[in-house]
Amino acid sequence: xxxxxxxxxxxxxxxxxxxxxxxxxxxxxxxxxxxxxxxxxxxxxxxxxxxxxxxxxxxxxxxxxxxxxxxxxxxxxxxxxxxxxxxxxxxxxxxxxxxxxxxxxxxxxxxxxxxxxxxxxxxxxxxxxxxxxxxxxxxxxxxxxxxxxxxxxxxxxxxxxxxxxxxxxxxxxxxxxxxxxxxxxxxxxxxxxxxxxxxxxxxxxxxxxxxxxxxxxxxxxxxxxxxxxxxxxxxxxxxxxxxxxxxxxxxxx
Amino acid sequence: xxxxxxxxxxxxxxxxxxxxxxxxxxxxxxxxxxxxxxxxxxxxxxxxxxxxxxxxxxxxxxxxxxxxxxxxxxxxxxxxxxxxxxxxxxxxxxxxxxxxxxxxxxxxxxxxxxxxxxxxxxxxxxxxxxxxxxxxxxxxxxxxxxxxxxxxxxxxxxxxxxxxxxxxxxxxxxxxxxxxxxxxxxxxxxxxxxxxxxxxxxxxxxxxxxxxxxxxxxxxxxxx
Numbered sequence: 001x002x003x004x005x006x007x008x009x010x011x012x013x014x015x016x017x018x019x020x021x022x023x024x025x026x027x028x029x030x031x032x033x034x035x036x037x038x039x040x041x042x043x044x045x046x047x048x049x050x051x052x053x054x055x056x057x058x059x060x061x062x063x064x065x066x067x068x069x070x071x072x073x074x075x076x077x078x079x080x081x082x083x084x085x086x087x088x089x090x091x092x093x094x095x096x097x098x099x100x101x102x103x104x105x106x107x108x109x110x111x112x113x114x115x116x117x118x119x120x121x122x123x124x125x126x127x128x129x130x131x132x133x134x135x136x137x138x139x140x141x142x143x144x145x146x147x148x149x150x151x152x153x154x155x156x157x158x159x160x161x162x163x164x165x166x167x168x169x170x171x172x173x174x175x176x177x178x179x180x181x182x183x184x185x186x187x188x189x190x191x192x193x194x195x196x197x198x199x200x201x202x203x204x205x206x207x208x209x210x211x212x213x214x215x216x217x218x219x220x221x222x223x224x225x226x227x228x229x230x231x232x233x234x235x236x237x238x239x240x241x242x243x244x245x246x247x248x249x250x251x252x253x
Numbered sequence: 254x255x256x257x258x259x260x261x262x263x264x265x266x267x268x269x270x271x272x273x274x275x276x277x278x279x280x281x282x283x284x285x286x287x288x289x290x291x292x293x294x295x296x297x298x299x300x301x302x303x304x305x306x307x308x309x310x311x312x313x314x315x316x317x318x319x320x321x322x323x324x325x326x327x328x329x330x331x332x333x334x335x336x337x338x339x340x341x342x343x344x345x346x347x348x349x350x351x352x353x354x355x356x357x358x359x360x361x362x363x364x365x366x367x368x369x370x371x372x373x374x375x376x377x378x379x380x381x382x383x384x385x386x387x388x389x390x391x392x393x394x395x396x397x398x399x400x401x402x403x404x405x406x407x408x409x410x411x412x413x414x415x416x417x418x419x420x421x422x423x424x425x426x427x428x429x430x431x432x433x434x435x436x437x438x439x440x441x442x443x444x445x446x447x448x449x450x451x452x453x454x455x456x457x458x459x460x461x462x463x464x465x466x467x468x469x470x471x472x473x474x475x476x477x
Contacts (some may be wrong), residue, residue, distance in 0.1 A: 083474060131428070138425035145421050159408040162470045163422065169466070180289045 007225035015218045022211035029204045030058035040197050053117045060110040062208035064133075066216045068171050070100030071140065073220070075168035078161035086229055090157040091162055094147060095223035099216055101140040108137060128177040129187045132170055139167035153231065178207050260345050264353020265427060271330055278361055282322050283368055289315040290372045304377040309438035312373050313431050317398065318364060321420055323361050324402035327354055328410045335412065346469060347475035351403055358466040366391045382443035389436040392455050397430045397460040400467040407474055430459055469470070 002108050008016075013067035037054035038047055050057075110129070112122045124130055143163045150156035195203065272278050291313045297303045304311075319426055331337040331354075370387070373379045381387060405423045409415045433456040440449025 131432075135428050138421075142418075142422040142425060145418055146408065149409075149412050149418055162404075162473050164410065165473075166426065166466055166470060189391045238460065 004229065007222045009231065010080075012218065012221050012225075013212060015221070019211065019214040019218050022214060023125060026058065026208050026211050029200070029207065030055050034058070034200050034204050050118050053114055053189045056110055056114040058204050058208045060107060060114055060126070061205060062212035063110065064107045064208055066212040067100055067103040067107050067136075069213065070103060070163075070177070070216055070220070071136070071168050071171060074100055074140075076163050078164040081157055081161045082165075087154075087157075087228075089222050090153070090161070091227040091231070092220075093161060094153075094227055095220045097140055097143055097147075098223055099219045101137065102142060102219075103212075104133070104137045104140065105216065108133060113187075121204070124186055127185045127187065128181040129174055129185050132174040132177055136167065136170045136174060139163075139170060143167060153227075153234075257346060257349055259389050261351035261353045261356060264340075264345070264350055265356040265360070268354060268357035272326075272357070272361060277407070278325055278364065279334070282319050282361075282365065285322065286315055286319045286369050287372060289318060290369065290376055291377070294376060301378060303380045305379055306443075308373045308377045308379040309435045309442060309444065311377075311439060312369055313394075313435050314366070315369050316362065316395070317424065317427060317431065319365050319369075320362055320395075320398045320402055321423070323358055324399075324406045324423075325416055325419060327358055327403070328406040328415065337407075343476070347471060351407075351468060351471040354363050354406075355396070355399045355403045356404060359395050362395040362399060363392070363460075368396060371476075379442050381441065383441040383449065386437060386441040386449045386453060390434050390441070390449075390456055393453070393457045393460045394430050394434040397456070397463045398427060400460075400464040401426055401463055402472070404467040409473065426463070428458060431464070433459060433470075452464060 034055065036052045037050040039049040040047060074093050074096035077089050077096060081089035081093060111133075115124070143160060145155045146163055147160050148155075150159075178185050199252050290311070293307075294433070311405060331340065341347065370391070374381070399429075402419075402423055405419060409418045409422065412418060428445045436445070436447060437449040437452040437456060440447050440452070441447035
């Protein structure tokens with residue numbers, strides 16, 4: 001069996017092109033078409049709000065949702081590996097874990113950039129949601145470090161699956177933190193579930209979520225295929241080595 | 254159940270006997286703990302008020318750093334000559350191995366906590382206002398650290414990079430314990446006007462949760 005030389009397929013190319021077009025439309029809407037958040041005080045008439053900083057939320061919020069999604073996929077695939085013990089589940093967990101870590105880093109970075117003008121700080125130590133998100137990021141850095149520490153991916157699979165299942169327990173905590181510790185967070189309660197936004201703002205945010213899910217799926221798909229190719233190459237290498245050894249043994253006899 | 258407790262006792266006493274004979278705790282970990290307290294004192298420019306204010310945080314950071322050493326040591330003795338494989342094949346219930354090792358590490362950490370506690374009283378001039386809060390928080394937090402440390406020690410055992418990997422895996426999960434225990438100690442040492450018992454309840458809840466998670470992970474790790 002020959003190892004394919006690319007991770008692309010017709011489906012993944014369509015997914016990729018759709019993601020890029022969607023992302024371009026999102027940038028256009030978020031940064032040029034939608035209005036800045038400017039409100040007026042009813043009594044003094046003074047301007048207040050998030051102004052242009054609100055545009056970053058069209059990226060930050062979808063990326064946070066995608067981070068949760070990627071880590072949940074990682075946890076489900078990890079559980080799948082522990083039950084089925086097949087390479088497919090392990091590769092899926094690895095791919096989702098890697099993509100989730102990347103998006104989690106982007107969530108922290110975009111959040112920090114947004115926080116500077118709006119909260120007047122890059123980082124707030126007392127904010128439970130910020131801290132629990134940072135913990136999640138560090139946990140998955142550990143997950144990837146653990147995977148990288150093993151020479152053989154097969155040996156890394158079970159410990160990594162256990163770490164992923166433990167790490168994902170942080171997600172409900174992050175999600176609920178604004179309700180449980182409402183006095184210890186600068187984050188507002190869910191705007192989406194209570195539908196406090198409407199029209200173009202809501203549409204752009206929904207588009208952001210859709211595009212982010214597409215990009216995540218695209219990245220996971222390619223990362224999964226890279227892992228699959230590495231696995232096939234490793235297997236072929238082992239087979240060739242055995243064949244070569246047999247050949248040498250036969251010659252010696 | 255009786256057999257389980259006997260096995261836990263057996264594993265705990267085995268680990269503690271090895272520690273008593275090798276004296277790693279007294280000859281290496283305790284001096285390291287003292288060194289951390291001294292370094293913090295120097296780094297904070299020996300400002301007595303700052304040291305008193307930050308004593309709780311410095312205490313728990315010292316405990317966590319020493320715990321990493323104790324856990325790493327506990328796993329090293331099992332890795333040498335494949336002792337862990339022998340232990341697993343001996344018929345001892347995996348949960349007894351997990352709990353036994355957790356108890357052994359917890360006892361060592363408790364000794365270290367007492368040592369460090371005396372250290373912050375003498376060096377940082379901390380004053381104890383609520384001894385029971387201090388004792389209860391110290392006990393529960395060290396069980397949480399030991400339980401998670403044991404499971405992550407098992408996960409990383411057999412790897413050449415165990416010493417560097419263990420902190421990356423373990424410390425993020427222990428951050429909530431660190432926060433809760435520090436706040437409770439702040440109240441017990443009279444440096445913050447907060448209800449330390451609420452924070453103790455938070456630490457106790459986390460301890461139960463993390464020990465349960467550790468036991469579950471141990472089950473998954475042990476089954477073939």
